[in-house]
Amino acid sequence: MAGMYLHIPFCKRRCLYCDFFSTTQLHRRQEYVDALLQEIAERKEEAGEPIRTIYLGGGTPSQLDSIDIFRILRTIGTDDAEEVTMEVNPADMTKEYLRELRQCGVNRLSIGVQTFKDELLQLIGRRHNGIQAINAVHWAQEAGFDNISIDLMYALPQQTRTLWESDIELALRLGVQHISSYGLMYEEGTQLTRMRDKGELTPVDEDVENEMYDYLCKRLKQAGFEHYEVSNFALPGRAAQHNSNYWNHTPYIGIGAGAHSLIGNVRSWNPDSLDKYIRGILAHSLHRERETLGATDIYNEQIMLGLRTNRGVEEAVISRRYADPALLLEMEKDQLITRTAGRVIATQKGLHVLNRIIEKLMIDE
Ligand code: SF4
Structure with missing residues (x-):
């Protein structure tokens, strides 16, 4: 079996802590989708095995219209796919959009909640608020999603242990099947790091960060979640298959700008430039870097x-x-x-x- 990862690099605006490859050039979405469709058609057989897991990550995949998600999944063909995950931003969610995603064949959502606290969301430059995050989960459940993951961040500036514990409790009350949780990292070149360096915010003390992490692990275990990876927790049978396959050296095809592939012992990657990617794919001349793993x-x-x-x-x-x-x-x-x-x-x-x-x-x- 094999996996397919699709990178959707568009974000409406950049979060202050983010150093991922993404762009706010939303007007280029359509030509990008055209390039994606072409790359999928050319490469979907490359692993020589059926594609069992599909993952649309970003950037912000929910910046694409549902019709584009439909075109992408139809081009891949989802008959063999057991898990089709899409990362979504709570600010983009409507009941109708979620119903359409479900109809397109998406069967797992990864919702970028990060925290339910509005002050903290604003501080890190997220575009949604706590109510939108809660609605996103409820509406996804109403639309028929029974495999929902949320992302939660700890060690945010001004986040106390009490605030963190209440985020976890709210996540549990929402009845999600999976939680991914990451401590805030101050990556080089990000606005949040510049603010820290200018003394405009105080990072959480390392001991407090460790306590927040330990609390998370203990509380989720109590609630029946398996701590199957350092940052990932799942109810029985709900571990992310796609990500687990990365850890098991299962082949995967990476589609889109900056996406990596692993087939056998050969790793290859597309350029992380929108221009180079779109031009290269449409002209059938994309240069992929590659290395053979020893x-x-x-x-x-x-x-x-x-x-x-x-x-x-x-x-x-x-x-x-x-x-x-x-x-x-x-x-x-x-x-x-x-x-x-x-x-x-x-x-x-x-x-x-x-x-x-x-x-x-x-x-x-
Ligand atoms: S939505 Fe995600 S990819 Fe986009 S800027 Fe924020 S953290 Fe980065």
Whole structure:
């Protein structure tokens, strides 16, 4: 089986913390969709396997009309697809739009809620408010969506533990099946980082951020969610198949500007420029960068992706490639990892410093 990721890079306006590839040139949506349709038609058989998961991510896919979503999904063909996810912005949601998405074949929504608190949403430059976020979930449920994920952010400036806990409680009351949750990152070059550097806002203390994360993990576990990846929580049977496939090295075809593909051991990626992408596709001359993954790349990827999940990485994989067995013992002694049934898994304490654990276990060429 294979997956297909489609990148929809349009945003009505940029959020202050965002460093993703996206553009506010909304007037170019139609030519972009035309290019997408052409690329899908040319590449949909590339993995040599049926496409079981489809993911429309962004940017903001809900900046496209439902007729364009319909054209995209019809061109891919959804007969074999078990999971068709679309990221949506609460500010774009209407009852009618959600009904149309369901009719088009979208069967899973990822709603970019981030927080239900209006002051915090304004502070990070989101265009929706808390009521719109709540309505988006209710209306999606009314439209027949029974597989809904919401994104929640913690460690936002001015977000107290009480505010964070009330966001989690509200998410649980809404009855969603999946929650993805990320701590705010101050990425280089973003407006939020400039505001921090000028002293216009105070980042949340690292200990408080860790407490917020621990609370999230504990509360969602109590509510019956499985913590299956460092940032992802799902009710039984509702883990995101598409994202889980990334972690399992399942082939995927990336369509659209900036999208990455992995077929066998070859990774390739489209240019992350709207102009280059549209011109290249329409002229049948798009240049895709590509690299063939060697044994070290594959090992590093297993470490990087596997340790993020609750299945961890096979100890044998690490032992075969990693020269210093003392390191695992040391990490175990520091309670950063456990070794269970032949697998190395990050502990809750280890999840706080996961990037450092991963860096230590990765190897240079
Ligand atoms: S909507 Fe998403 S992609 Fe667009 S600017 Fe905001 S965070 Fe970035």
